[in-house]
Structure formats: C-alpha cells, structure tokens
Amino acid sequence: MNADNKTYARYAEKRAKKSPVLQNCARAFTVGGIICCAGHALRVLWSAAGLSEDDSGMMASVTLILVAVLLTGFGKFDEIAKFAGAGTLVPITGFANAVASTAIEARSEGLVTGVGAKLFTVAGPVIVYGVSAGAIYGAVYFVLTKLF
Amino acid sequence: MEYLFAFVVGGAFCALAQILIDKTRLSPARILTAYVVAGVILGGVGLYGPLVGIAGGGASTPLTGFGYLIAEGTKKAVDSDGAVGILKGGITAAAGGITAALLLGMLASLVFRSKMK
Numbered sequence: 001m002n003a004d005n006k007t008y009a010r011y012a013e014k015r016a017k018k019s020p021v022l023q024n025c026a027r028a029f030t031v032g033g034i035i036c037c038a039g040h041a042l043r044v045l046w047s048a049a050g051l052s053e054d055d056s057g058m059m060a061s062v063t064l065i066l067v068a069v070l071l072t073g074f075g076k077f078d079e080i081a082k083f084a085g086a087g088t089l090v091p092i093t094g095f096a097n098a099v100a101s102t103a104i105e106a107r108s109e110g111l112v113t114g115v116g117a118k119l120f121t122v123a124g125p126v127i128v129y130g131v132s133a134g135a136i137y138g139a140v141y142f143v144l145t146k147l148f
Numbered sequence: 149m150e151y152l153f154a155f156v157v158g159g160a161f162c163a164l165a166q167i168l169i170d171k172t173r174l175s176p177a178r179i180l181t182a183y184v185v186a187g188v189i190l191g192g193v194g195l196y197g198p199l200v201g202i203a204g205g206g207a208s209t210p211l212t213g214f215g216y217l218i219a220e221g222t223k224k225a226v227d228s229d230g231a232v233g234i235l236k237g238g239i240t241a242a243a244g245g246i247t248a249a250l251l252l253g254m255l256a257s258l259v260f261r262s263k264m265k
Binding site: 094 | 157167171180183210226258
C-alpha cells in the first residue's frame, strides 16, 4: 500500500511536471472570461426585466447555477471543465457543479445521509469560512464605526 | 467596453486560480474556500466594490464575488441594525445563490443518475 502510494506520487509528479502551465492558464482565462461575460450579460438582462441592481446580480448567479447544474446532470460539465480547469471552477458555476455532482453521486446512499449530507462536501467549507469571515468582518466593522 | 473589462477581470481571477492549482496543487475545494474568504477581505477593505463597478459580472461571477456579497450584506446589516447585523447580514445577502445551489443540486440528484465510468 505504502509502495503503491509512493509509486503513485512519483507518477503524479511526472504528469504534473508535463502539464503546460501557460496553456492551462490561457484556457482558464478564456473560458473563465467568457463565463463572466455571460454573467455580466445576465445582470444586464435581469436588470432590463425590471429587477433592482442587487436582485439582477443574484438572478444572474442563479441563472448560471441552473445552467451549471443541468450541464452537470447531463455529464457535459466535466468535459468542459477538463479543458477549462479553473475557468469553470472559479465562477459560481464551479460551486454549483460541486454541489450537484456530489449530490448526484450520493443518491445511491439515500436521500438523507446521502444527498442531504454529501451536498455540503464542497458547499460546506465554502459557506462555513465565507460566513465566518463575514461575521468577523462585521464585528470589526461594528467596533470601528459604532464604538469610536 | 464593459464586456471587455468583465472578460479580462473574470479571466484573470480564473488564470490566478489555475496557477495556484498547477504550482501548489491546492484542491479545488480549497481554492473555492480561499476565494470566498479573499472576497470577504477585499470587500471589507473596500477594494472589491470598485472592481464590481468597473467589471460588473467579471467581478461578481467569480466566487470572490460571493465573498464580497457576504461582506457587503454584513456591512449593510450592521449599519441598519447594529450589532445583531453581524450575525444576519452575510447569509441574507448570499441567500439567493446558496438556496438556488442547494435546491437545484438536490433536485438534480432526483432527476439525474450518476454516470460512473
């Protein structure tokens, strides 16, 4: 087992060294940029539909989440992600894909301890640390603005 | 023009993450978590707001934008409700995205079957 791990680590290192960083970067930049342009267009569209600026931003994210979940369900998201790397991971699409793919995979383990729990495999850390950082910031902001 | 900024800024966030993945082999979950926390910090110190002003979807679509939402929501809630806003503002601002992801993820698990290769 130990030897296997070492062999794998060496194999992984060899593969990783070959990975062309510049090319990966260009792909991530291009696909990520396109998704962000789509996000921007959706903000404009939702705002034209009469939503407030905050709400059109939210609905733009929700629309991208819907698209990412559907692509995940049909098995297309992984194909795009294989090409784009961080280009599909960093936009909200990556978050949606992480939630949907773990949920779909966990279906066989049941709806409660499978789907319900595993849904949070990636969403959990993101929400826990995002919300915690927000609360710490809020406390600092409160002390700085209200007490001085 | 605004789409050019959205493309460049959004693309830059993704390219930076790609470098981190290739050079440090951080797992995607760690990248996402780091990006959200970075967004909270950048939003908190007042740098991310102007970036959203310039790049629109280029700054709000990456997960840092999610962190910025949390910071902004917390700030607004503290401004209007005082100390209790520390506990309310973050999730309130992020509620739409979180709820949509959880609901749609849950529904997807009912509709789609895992395609294990």
